[in-house]
Amino acid sequence: MKARVHVMLKDGVLDPQGEAVRHALGGLGFAGVEKVRQGKVIELDLADGTTEDAVREMCEKLLANTVIESYQIEMS
């Protein structure tokens, strides 16, 4: 089974990487890019029977820094 985890900086936390992308897109002539946030996506191939709770524990312990990042889990 697979899990996909999105890790994004929380709202209000400055995202210099996203800001750099926004600026670069403007420089390339793309108009109308108002805001950019950049995060991580982690795709996990897991043994059958792994629960979403186990993935949540992975996020809390390793994948996300919950002080400044939020995460979202999709199992499939």
Next chain:
Amino acid sequence: MKARVHVMLKDGVLDPQGEAVRHALGGLGFAGVEKVRQGKVIELDLADGTTEDAVREMCEKLLANTVIESYQIEMS
């Protein structure tokens, strides 16, 4: 309107970051993590009327290195 772009290393391209995460999860006692791939997710706030084609052009020109990375666009 919003667009979300996933950028992942193509299959067959070595992903040392994902491999490091897999190893670390094993070290923390999480069994059954068979494979990990790590990529980027970019959330764009766009002016109304921006087309998916425009976002595709952003990917080709800046957001993804199409030699080694593939991308996926979700508009919403």
